[in-house]
Amino acid sequence: MNKILLILKREYLTRVQKKSFIILTLLMPVIMAALMFLPAYFMSMNDEQQRTIAVYDGSSIFLGRLESTNLTAYKFIPKDEYVALKKDIKQSSYYALLIIEPNFLTTNTVQIASGNNIPYDLKSQIRDKIKSIIEKDKMAEAVRKTAIPDLEKIIESTKTHIKLDTIKVGSNGDSQKSSTEIGMILGYIFGFMIYMFIFLYGTMVMQGVMEEKQSRIVEVIISSVKPFQLMMGKIIGIALVGLTQFALWVVLGIAIFGFSKNFYPDHSKKQQIQSVMEQQQDIMQQDSPEPQLDKMQEIISMTDTVNFPLIIGCFIFFFIGGYFLYSSMFAAVGSAIDAQEDAQQFMLPISLPIILSIMVMMSALKNPEGSMAFWFSMIPFTSPIVMMSRIPFGVPAWQLILSMVLLVVTFVGMVWVTARIYRTGILMYGKKPSWREIGKWLTYKS
Amino acid sequence: MELFSANDVSKTYASQQALTNVSISVEQGTIFGLLGPNGAGKTTLIRIINQITAPDSGSVNFEGRPLKSSDISQIGYLPEERGLYKKMKVGEQALYLGQLKGLSRHDAMKELKMWFEKFEITAWWDKKVMELSKGMQQKVQFICTVLHKPQLLIFDEPFSGFDPINADLITQEILRLKNEGATIIFSTHNMESVEQLCDHIALIDKSKKILDGPTTQIREKFKTNTFDISYRGALNVDDAYFAAKYKILSHEQNGHGNKLHVQNLHDGTSQELIKDLVNQVEIISFYEVIPSMNEVFIKVVKQNS
Numbered sequence: 001m002n003k004i005l006l007i008l009k010r011e012y013l014t015r016v017q018k019k020s021f022i023i024l025t026l027l028m029p030v031i032m033a034a035l036m037f038l039p040a041y042f043m044s045m046n047d048e049q050q051r052t053i054a055v056y057d058g059s060s061i062f063l064g065r066l067e068s069t070n071l072t073a074y075k076f077i078p079k080d081e082y083v084a085l086k087k088d089i090k091q092s093s094y095y096a097l098l099i100i101e102p103n104f105l106t107t108n109t110v111q112i113a114s115g116n117n118i119p120y121d122l123k124s125q126i127r128d129k130i131k132s133i134i135e136k137d138k139m140a141e142a143v144r145k146t147a148i149p150d151l152e153k154i155i156e157s158t159k160t161h162i163k164l165d166t167i168k169v170g171s172n173g174d175s176q177k178s179s180t181e182i183g184m185i186l187g188y189i190f191g192f193m194i195y196m197f198i199f200l201y202g203t204m205v206m207q208g209v210m211e212e213k214q215s216r217i218v219e220v221i222i223s224s225v226k227p228f229q230l231m232m233g234k235i236i237g238i239a240l241v242g243l244t245q246f247a248l249w250v251v252l253g254i255a256i257f258g259f260s261k262n263f264y265p266d267h268s269k270k271q272q273i274q275s276v277m278e279q280q281q282d283i284m285q286q287d288s289p290e291p292q293l294d295k296m297q298e299i300i301s302m303t304d305t306v307n308f309p310l311i312i313g314c315f316i317f318f319f320i321g322g323y324f325l326y327s328s329m330f331a332a333v334g335s336a337i338d339a340q341e342d343a344q345q346f347m348l349p350i351s352l353p354i355i356l357s358i359m360v361m362m363s364a365l366k367n368p369e370g371s372m373a374f375w376f377s378m379i380p381f382t383s384p385i386v387m388m389s390r391i392p393f394g395v396p397a398w399q400l401i402l403s404m405v406l407l408v409v410t411f412v413g414m415v416w417v418t419a420r421i422y423r424t425g426i427l428m429y430g431k432k433p434s435w436r437e438i439g440k441w442l443t444y445k446s
Numbered sequence: 447m448e449l450f451s452a453n454d455v456s457k458t459y460a461s462q463q464a465l466t467n468v469s470i471s472v473e474q475g476t477i478f479g480l481l482g483p484n485g486a487g488k489t490t491l492i493r494i495i496n497q498i499t500a501p502d503s504g505s506v507n508f509e510g511r512p513l514k515s516s517d518i519s520q521i522g523y524l525p526e527e528r529g530l531y532k533k534m535k536v537g538e539q540a541l542y543l544g545q546l547k548g549l550s551r552h553d554a555m556k557e558l559k560m561w562f563e564k565f566e567i568t569a570w571w572d573k574k575v576m577e578l579s580k581g582m583q584q585k586v587q588f589i590c591t592v593l594h595k596p597q598l599l600i601f602d603e604p605f606s607g608f609d610p611i612n613a614d615l616i617t618q619e620i621l622r623l624k625n626e627g628a629t630i631i632f633s634t635h636n637m638e639s640v641e642q643l644c645d646h647i648a649l650i651d652k653s654k655k656i657l658d659g660p661t662t663q664i665r666e667k668f669k670t671n672t673f674d675i676s677y678r679g680a681l682n683v684d685d686a687y688f689a690a691k692y693k694i695l696s697h698e699q700n701g702h703g704n705k706l707h708v709q710n711l712h713d714g715t716s717q718e719l720i721k722d723l724v725n726q727v728e729i730i731s732f733y734e735v736i737p738s739m740n741e742v743f744i745k746v747v748k749q750n751s
C-alpha cells in the first residue's frame with residue numbers, strides 16, 4: 001500500500017509540475033471566457049468611423065428630424081444636388097446617400113446608395129430611426145383621429161411578454177421549476193467533460209506505461225513492486241491530476257465569474273452589452289420584442305434550482321468510474337506494444353464506445369427519458385458520458401444507482417483482466433502481439 | 447552457509463519451455479556466475495528470484511526458508527534491459543528507486559550522498575537523466591541497485607556500456623561488496639570477468655542446467671593434459687617412443703626460444719613428460735594449460751547441441 005502511495009506521488013507530482021499542465025490549466029478557463037465574451041466585446045467596439053450621410057427626402061416627412069449621432073452625421077440635400085450626387089457618390093465627400101422617395105408612405109421603402117459596403121450597425125440604426133419617426137407620426141395621427149385619451153399607454157400595455165415555466169413534478173407531488181435549456185447546457189458540458197477527461201487522461205496512462213517500457217525502467221521497478229501496484233499507482237496518480245485540474249477549473253471559473261460580476265455594474269458596459277444583445281436578437285428574430293437580458297436573468301435564476309452538489313458529485317463518480325474502466329484498458333494497450341505506431345490498432349476498439357457515447361449523448365440531450373438514453377446510460381462502457389448528460393434533467397434514483405453499481409462491477413472486473421495483460425505485456429519486447437497471444441497472457445501464472 | 451537456492455524449478459511460457467528442473471545453490475558471501483547462451487532461460491530464472499514471475503513447479507528458498515514477498519527489500523537487481531525515467535532528475539529518481547526498495551527518504555538521501563561522492567558525480571544530482579551519457583546512466587543505475595544494502599545482488603551484464611576505466615571501478619566495487627558480506631549472482635557473456643570474479647558457476651542451455659561447480663574445479667575438469675614448455679638445447683620428438691605417448695600440437699625450434707606445445711596421451715601427468723624431456727634439454731618454463739572459461743563455455747554448449 002505504501003508503495004502504491006510512493007508511485008502515485010511520483011506520477012502525480014511529475015505531471016502537475018509540468019509546464020504544459022500549468023499552462024493548459026490556467027489558460028483553459030481564460031479561453032472559455034474569451035470564447036463567451038469576446039464576440040460581444042468585439043461587436044460593441046467595431047464601429048468607430050466618422051461618416052456623413054447625404055439625405056434626399058422627397059416625401060418631406062423627415063426634413064430636419066434625422067438627428068446626427070457622434071459618429072454619423074445626416075445632411076439633408078435639395079433635389080438638384082441629389083441628382084448630381086446620385087451619379088458620382090463615389091467621388092463625393094459623403095459616405096452614403098439616403099434616398100427617401102416622395103411615395104415613401106405607400107412603399108415603406110428607403111434606399112441607401114454608397115460606394116462602400118454599408119455596415120450592418122449603420123443600416124439598422126437608419127432603419128430604427130425612420131421606423132420610430134414614422135410610428136410616432138402614426139400614433140399621433142391615431143390619437144388625434146380617435147380622441148381616446150391615453151391611447152399610447154393602452155397600446156403599450158397590449159404588448160405582452162410570455163414566460164413559459166416548466167415545472168418538474170416529483171413522484172410525491174412536490175414540484176420544482178426546471179429548465180430544459182439549462183439541462184441541455186449542463187448535460188452537454190458535463191458529458192463532454194467526461195469524454196474529454198477519459199480520452200485525455202486515458203491516453204496519458206497509456207503514454208506513461210509506454211514510457212516505462214521503452215526506457216526499460218519497468219524491470220527495475222517491478223523488482224521492487226508488484227506490476228499491479230505500479231499500474232494502480234499510475235492510474236490513481238493520473239486520476240488525481242485530472243481531479244486537480246477539474247478543481248482548479250472550478251475555482252478559476254468561480255473567480256472569473258465573480259470578477260465579471262464586479263465588472264458588470266459598470267453602467268456604460270452594461271448598456272453596451274445590452275445593445276449588443278439586442279442587435280444579436282435583431283439578427284435572429286426581427287420582430288420579437290422580448291429583451292434578451294430578461295432571458296439571461298431567467299436562466300441565471302434557473303441555475304439556482306439546479307442541484308449542483310448532485311451534479312458535481314455524480315460528475316466525480318462517473319469521471320472516476322469511467323476513467324478507471326478506460327484507463328486500465330489504455331494501460332493494457334500501452335503494456336502490449338513497443339512503439340507508438342502500433343497503438344492505433346489496439347486503441348480503436350477502446351475508442352469506439354467512447355465516441356459512440358458522445359453520439360448517443362447528443363440524442364439523449366434531446367430526449368433524456370427515451371429508451372436509447374436509458375439503455376446507454378446503463379451499459380458501463382457508455383454510461384459515464386450518457387448518464388452524465390441525463391443527470392441535469394433529473395434521473396430516477398434507481399436508475400442512477402443501478403448504473404453506478406454496474407459501472408463499479410465492470411471496472412473492478414476490467415482492472416483484474418487488464419492487470420493480467422499488463423504484468424506480462426510490460427516485459428515483452430519485440431514483435432507486436434496478436435489478440436490471441438494477449439488472450440493467452442491472461443492464463444499465465446504470475 | 448547457503449543464502450539462496452532454487453530446487454527443481456520449471457517454467458513454461460505458452461509455446462516454450464523456459465526452465466526445466468533447474469536447481470542452483472548460492473553460498474553466502476560468494477559470487478555465483480549464471481552463464482548460458484542467449485535465450486537459454488537465465489533471465490527467467492533471475493525474474494523468478496526477483497518474484498517478477500513465479501515458477502510452474504519447484505521451490506525457491508532464501509535464508510533457508512521459502513522466498514517471500516518482503517524479501518525483495520533484501521535483493522538488488524540490475525537487469526540487462528535497464529533504463530531510467532528520461533525526464534526526471536537524477537537525484538530525485540535515485541531517491542524514488544531507493545524508497546521503492548523500502549528505504550526511508552532520509553536513509554536513501556544519506557546513502558546516495560555517500561555514493562555520489564564516492565563516484566564523484568554530485569554535480570549530476572539536479573540534471574535530467576536524458577542529459578547524461580549512457581555510461582553515466584549506468585553508474586547511476588549501479589548505485590540504485592546497491593543503495594539499500596541488499597544481502598543478495600543480481601547483476602545482469604553490469605559492464606555493458608562502460609569504458610575500461612569505469613568497468614574496472616565497478617569490478618572493484620563488486621569485489622568490495624562481496625568482501626563486506628554481500629552475495630552476488632552475476633550473469634554475463636564476458637568470460638574473462640567470470641574467471642576474474644566468480645567463485646562458482648552454473649551454465650544453463652536450452653532451459654536445462656548442464657554444468658555446475660566451483661570455477662577452478664570446472665576449468666580443471668576440462669583440462670586436456672596439455673602442457674606448454676620452453677627449453678634450451680636440441681630436442682628430438684620425432685621418434686616412435688615419443689609418438690606413442692604424446693601428441694605434438696606445435697613445436698618451434700629457432701635457436702634461442704624453443705617452444706613445445708604437447709598433450710600427454712599416456713597418463714596425463716606432468717612427471718612423465720618432464721622425465722622424458724630433462725634427458726634431452728634444459729627446461730626454462732613448464733606449465734599445464736588450463737582451459738579458459740570461454741573455451742569451456744563453447745565446448746559445453748556445442749556438445750549440448
